[in-house]
Amino acid sequence: MRFVNAPLSREDVSSLALGSVVSLSGPVITGRDEAHVRALEYLREGKPVPGCLYNSVLFHCGPIMVKGNGTWKAIAAGPTTSARMDRLEPEMIRRFGIRAIIGKGGMSREVCDAMKECGCVYLAATGGAAVSLAEALPRVSGVEWEDLGMAEAVWKFEADRLGPLIVAIDSKGESLYDRVSGSLVRT
Amino acid sequence: MIKLPETVEQTVVNLLRLANTKLPPDVGWALEAAAAWETDGRASAQLGAILDNVKKAELLGRPMCQDTGIPIFYVKGKIPPSIRQDIASGVRRATAEIPLRPNTVDPLTRKNPGDNLGEGMPIIHFIPTGDGYTEISVMVKGAGTENMTRLGMLNPSDGVAGIKKFVADSVLDAGGRPCPPGVVGVGVGGTAEECLSMAKAATMSSSENPDPVLKEMEEDLFVRINGSGLGPMGLGGDATVLAVRIRKAFCHTASLPVAVNIGCWATRRASARITEDNVEYSQEADV
Numbered sequence: 001m002r003f004v005n006a007p008l009s010r011e012d013v014s015s016l017a018l019g020s021v022v023s024l025s026g027p028v029i030t031g032r033d034e035a036h037v038r039a040l041e042y043l044r045e046g047k048p049v050p051g052c053l054y055n056s057v058l059f060h061c062g063p064i065m066v067k068g069n070g071t072w073k074a075i076a077a078g079p080t081t082s083a084r085m086d087r088l089e090p091e092m093i094r095r096f097g098i099r100a101i102i103g104k105g106g107m108s109r110e111v112c113d114a115m116k117e118c119g120c121v122y123l124a125a126t127g128g129a130a131v132s133l134a135e136a137l138p139r140v141s142g143v144e145w146e147d148l149g150m151a152e153a154v155w156k157f158e159a160d161r162l163g164p165l166i167v168a169i170d171s172k173g174e175s176l177y178d179r180v181s182g183s184l185v186r187t
Numbered sequence: 188m189i190k191l192p193e194t195v196e197q198t199v200v201n202l203l204r205l206a207n208t209k210l211p212p213d214v215g216w217a218l219e220a221a222a223a224w225e226t227d228g229r230a231s232a233q234l235g236a237i238l239d240n241v242k243k244a245e246l247l248g249r250p251m252c253q254d255t256g257i258p259i260f261y262v263k264g265k266i267p268p269s270i271r272q273d274i275a276s277g278v279r280r281a282t283a284e285i286p287l288r289p290n291t292v293d294p295l296t297r298k299n300p301g302d303n304l305g306e307g308m309p310i311i312h313f314i315p316t317g318d319g320y321t322e323i324s325v326m327v328k329g330a331g332t333e334n335m336t337r338l339g340m341l342n343p344s345d346g347v348a349g350i351k352k353f354v355a356d357s358v359l360d361a362g363g364r365p366c367p368p369g370v371v372g373v374g375v376g377g378t379a380e381e382c383l384s385m386a387k388a389a390t391m392s393s394s395e396n397p398d399p400v401l402k403e404m405e406e407d408l409f410v411r412i413n414g415s416g417l418g419p420m421g422l423g424g425d426a427t428v429l430a431v432r433i434r435k436a437f438c439h440t441a442s443l444p445v446a447v448n449i450g451c452w453a454t455r456r457a458s459a460r461i462t463e464d465n466v467e468y469s470q471e472a473d474v
């Protein structure tokens with residue numbers, strides 16, 4: 001297990017070996033279908049986009065949030081299927097300099113290529129391990145685009161040893177999913 | 188006048204809480220067995236993280252997965268006239284009280300009403316029988332698995348080999364997206380919509396298939412898919428499916444419909460049998 005702290009530099013992510021296990025602390029934002037659509041739409045229209053997107057660790061996650069005493073708290077926050085964001089992610093990585101994406105199920109070759117070009121990694125979280133992962137997101141530092149709804153809003157978290165995360169696409173664009181699917185036994 | 192210990196609305200809230208916070212015993216045991224047999228280190232770590240999460244969810248009374256899905260109801264037996272409204276009120280309350288993630292949206296505007304209701308929701312299947320009780324079963328269906336659903340209108344000449352290939356390919360092509368290892372529901376025969384319906388209902392089952400031919404097909408597919416190397420979360424390993432469940436119905440002589448509907452490792456369900464003076468809960472459902 002390797003402990004890393006966000007924000008991550010290009011050097012940080014290039015040092016993460018394919019298949020290694022990582023625990024991540026520091027700022028993490030969530031973003032899925034609707035946030036991707038809006039971020040790219042706003043960029044095209046020249047509208048302001050939340051600063052937290054730049055050089056971020058982007059978690060494909062639509063958490064369950066509860067508000068108590070005026071403070072938000074995540075009670076379940078596992079990864080969502082990343083492949084839904086395949087079409088929009090290359091531009092997101094190029095325009096916002098995203099350094100790491102946390103998700104499940106892997107992403108397309110086009111996304112892997114953008115990761116290689118810009119210096120970004122894909123960290124696989126255990127799908128459905130939502131209670132354990134929420135425990136590692138103890139602090140909410142804010143929320144953007146709350147009008148998109150609980151699942152689609154951009155939640156800003158301070159992660160405390162979020163993991164275990166597996167480096168499933170490295171900064172050279174090598175994908176563990178491609179390796180597994182390339183060697184599947186189909187009888 | 189017979190007084191039930193709780194309203195149908197309350198029963199629905201209880202069912203959704205049970206389904207979301209506690210894994211059905213048969214699914215839990217299958218996961219434990221998969222973890223014990225797993226030979227791949229990375230896969231073992233994934234299964235360990237899953238089992239750890241299941242325990243925490245039950246202990247804290249929290250939904251085990253943030254995707255609390257769309258609840259799909261099966262009402263069997265005596266059908267009370269106000270059942271639709273009662274189930275809808277139960278879903279609305281459960282969303283606020285447990286809480287569940289508000290998941291339902293308008294398919295075009297993507298607007299979310301925030302209560303897991305809306306046009307056509309909740310989805311309820313009715314199975315009227317002459318019994319004196321009402322049985323409400325619920326499946327909590329996430330999108331990661333639902334999006335991997337496949338319907339194949341095969342040629343009759345494709346036969347059993349063609350059916351097996353279609354099922355195995357559907358699971359392997361889905362890769363890590365439906366959060367393997369899970370329960371693979373298969374429908375064979377019927378018409379297009381009936382075939383899909385059987386595949387989904389099959390994921391609810393926790394008992395051995397009474398049909399020996401289907402049972403043999405289930406076992407063969409279980410071995411084949413678990414020998415593929417896809418593994419938990421599609422990251423490689425032995426455990427790719429926990430169970431394969433097949434249902435069949437007669438079909439047109441010129442058709443061979445096959446449907447695959449997958450349940451994730453968190454194949455969540457609960458059932459309540461409402462009799463004249465009692466409500467009995469279970470995590471086994473026969474629909």
